[in-house]
Amino acid sequence: MFTLLLSGWSGIGLYRVYHLLRKKRLLFDDHFTLVICMSITMLASFLFSMYTILLFPDLYAASLLLGIWIGWKFGALLRTPAQLTGLYNGAMGGAMGTMFGAVLQNPALCRIPVESAAAVDLYSIPFVAACFYSCVLLSIRHSLRL
Amino acid sequence: MKEITLAYLLAIDLLLYSILFVYVFRRKKLIGIQLGMNISQVMGGVAALLAGIVFILLFPFHFTLITIISAAIGVAAGAAFGLLFDYQTCLAGLTNGFIVGLMAPMLGSVLDMPGQLIWFIHGLFLFCILFIVISIQRS
Numbered sequence: 225m226f227t228l229l230l231s232g233w234s235g236i237g238l239y240r241v242y243h244l245l246r247k248k249r250l251l252f253d254d255h256f257t258l259v260i261c262m263s264i265t266m267l268a269s270f271l272f273s274m275y276t277i278l279l280f281p282d283l284y285a286a287s288l289l290l291g292i293w294i295g296w297k298f299g300a301l302l303r304t305p306a307q308l309t310g311l312y313n314g315a316m317g318g319a320m321g322t323m324f325g326a327v328l329q330n331p332a333l334c335r336i337p338v339e340s341a342a343a344v345d346l347y348s349i350p351f352v353a354a355c356f357y358s359c360v361l362l363s364i365r366h367s368l369r370l
Numbered sequence: 371m372k373e374i375t376l377a378y379l380l381a382i383d384l385l386l387y388s389i390l391f392v393y394v395f396r397r398k399k400l401i402g403i404q405l406g407m408n409i410s411q412v413m414g415g416v417a418a419l420l421a422g423i424v425f426i427l428l429f430p431f432h433f434t435l436i437t438i439i440s441a442a443i444g445v446a447a448g449a450a451f452g453l454l455f456d457y458q459t460c461l462a463g464l465t466n467g468f469i470v471g472l473m474a475p476m477l478g479s480v481l482d483m484p485g486q487l488i489w490f491i492h493g494l495f496l497f498c499i500l501f502i503v504i505s506i507q508r509s
Contacts, residue, residue: 255403259458263465270469320473327476331433345434349472352438356445356468360461367457 226347230354231275237361238268238294246301248368254305256367261298261306262313264364267357269294269317270324274353277325278346284322291318324349376424379492383420387413390499391450397506398454405509406455407462409502414448414467416495422474423491427484437475444471 241264252260269291276287295314299307327333328346394401394409401409422440429436444467452460481487 256458259407259462263461266469267465270472317469320469324472324476348434349437352441353472356441360465363461367461 227275227278227350230350231272231279234268234271234275234354234357237358241361241364242298242301244365244368245298249302252302257302257306258309260364261302261310263360265295265298265310265313266317267360268298269314270321271350271353271357273318273321274325274328274350277322278328278350281329284326287322287325288315288318291315291321294318373428376428376488379488380420380424383492383495386495386499387417387447390502393503394451394506395454400509401455401506402509403456403459405505406452407459410448410452410455410459410463411466412498412502413451414444414463415470416498417447418444418467418471419474419491420495422471423478423481423484423488426475426478427481427488430479433475433479437472440474441468441471444468 245260272294273287273291276283276290280286291314292311293314295310295312295317296307297310298314299310302310328349390413398406418440421443422436425436425440426433445464446467448463448465448467449460452463478484
């Protein structure tokens, strides 16, 4: 339930930034396009593939494909050379998020000692990641105004 | 003895980081935007990697807290090196430091023989510093 709320929050933020970038996509230079594409694609695909693994523990391939799809959409939004960056970073973030979600669900994969395996809960790290992600989205919206 | 060695290594890393920060700060007018972005990304990532692996070996029973702390260290290092140059550079370094900082404690807790990997990562760190100093002097 908590994961569902977090994913809804992140999804709404991502959708609003997508529309904002779509409205203003003719204003960017190359450097800005590269940075925006890299940072937002990596974080968003990481977070959403982690949520997918936490919600549906069996869909490994689907979460990886979700990361690649996010990268593809953002790259296609901005410019053609940015599409390569977006695709690469989306695949990277998707693979990392899948791994992280699997470790959070089953801490014995990572040989965390048994006494502290109860201390690894499913909620605190995704919550911190979602807070950081919304801070990055805010700073991207701020950097559009500079 | 092992913990004392790890603590000394952390102190040496912190010292090297501050020396490199002062060095880059005094020459930041000479550094272009491309090199600035590379410096910020590399330094954020390596700081998060070192902090995550060394902290998880020091305190193996606090996985969640160590993950958050190492992510915060990566974000702080990437942002500090990025703010010397540009706002967008800061954004790139911050994101890279965060992702590597979430991954590093996982790598550290899987390890079988941690000594070799620790020396390898410190060698990588010194190598990165050497390359950054050379490329600053050439630019």
